Amino acid sequence: MHILEFEKPIAELEGKIEELRHLADGGDVNIADEVGRLQAKVDKLMRATYGKLTPWQKTQVARHPDRPHALDYIGALFEDFTPLAGDRCFGEDKAIIGGLGRFRGHSVMVLGQEKGRDTESRLKHNFGMAKPEGYRKARRLMEMADHFQVPVITLVDTAGAYPGVDAEERGQAEAIARSIETCLDVRVPLVSVVIGEGGSGGAIALAAANSILMLEHSIYSVISPEGCASILWRSGENAQDAAEALKLTAQDLLKLGIIDEVVPEPLGGAHRNPDLTMRTLATAIDGALTAMGGVEGGVLRARRREKFLDMGRAGLG
Structure with a gap:
């Protein structure tokens, strides 16, 4: 380890x-x-x-190479998972895994950002950094879930959207914005879980949800500590200071009202006892979905939109 x-x-x-x-x-x-x-x-x-743990230490735990990834959670929590590929526009993006499955007997649409475990799989999944076709695939699958009236569960774990020239040429910003728009538009329950690193627009593209959960030692921020330090201090050496200032821990974000629940991890982090982590998270997801059971689609959508509008109003205040 x-x-x-x-x-x-x-x-x-x-x-x-x-x-x-x-x-x-x-x-x-x-x-x-x-x-x-x-x-x-x-x-x-x-x-x-x-x-x-300091915010910087939590950042290290969130990025731990042995920490369970999206494919681990999909394999453990969802039965009969059937992957669905492509954006019907450009191609397939393996940084975002999506498909239909069953969660505790109920059909759901699952979307997860997969970083990869070793060099080969990390290159295959582009370190979890999606290109426009990944976000367009996410949008397509969320719209499909809305059409068939099945809840959407997203697993967020990315340093951010891919910043390459080819991604920008294909409309990265527009693709992320459309994915966020779809999150706010669907009329089915939407639950998002930050399982590791929730970075910038690449994360919120899948996390504009009714219920946002975070594992205890995960992080969620508008920019990485290193990126923030390079802008404010012109040096990555101040990443620890940036982590403190960003309020990126699950505990800070719960206090700020950005997320809805902190899901406890086993002592020493999720990587030390993945099975227990899976069981705890399954219970939390089930609770979030149960709370939305029977709520009319228009109400779910209105609550979701109001939730994020309230965040904006709080920020202005």
Whole structure:
């Protein structure tokens, strides 16, 4: 497992536990008491460390290479998932995975931004940074969900929309704006979950939802800390200062009224216990969908629009 800088004291204790277990393999040495003592220290240190993470440290956890990605959640939470490809205009964008599936027995449309796990898959999915055809595909699938009256669930995990020349030539800004417009226009329940990194317009294109959930150690901001630092301080070395100023943590955003719920992660982050993370998130999504059950489509749309208008009014105030 990849070890973050602030996790090194924890990793050292966990390494000692593994050494003891290795020495005891095949022998008569009883190490249970010592392992138990060290494990208690690990748990205590883990709670102390993760109970006071800085915004920059949370950014590192949100980007952890072992953290579950959209395809992991889709595989664990949705049955009979059938991927749907293409924007019917230019081509297929693998940075956004979309399709129909069943969530706890009910048909849903699922959209997720996939970063990839290794070099090959990261290149395949363009590190989760979609081009215009990705957002146009998202729009097409949301409109399909609206036509067939099935809820939409989106899984947000991107550093931002792809900033390349080819994306700009094909209308990146317009594609993102149209995707946001579609989010605000559909008459079905729309639940969005920030599972890792929610960056800029690339994230909000899938997150203008009735209910916005964030995993405990995920982040959501208008720009990355590094990007903010390069603009304000002309140096990426001030990324930690930028992370503090951006109020990008789930806890800050809940206080500001930008999101609706913080979904707890296992001690040490989602990457340490993905199965528990999946179960907890499934319960949260189910709760959000249940709260919207039976609500007429026009009311759902009006509430969603008013939610974001209220954010704008609060900002002006």
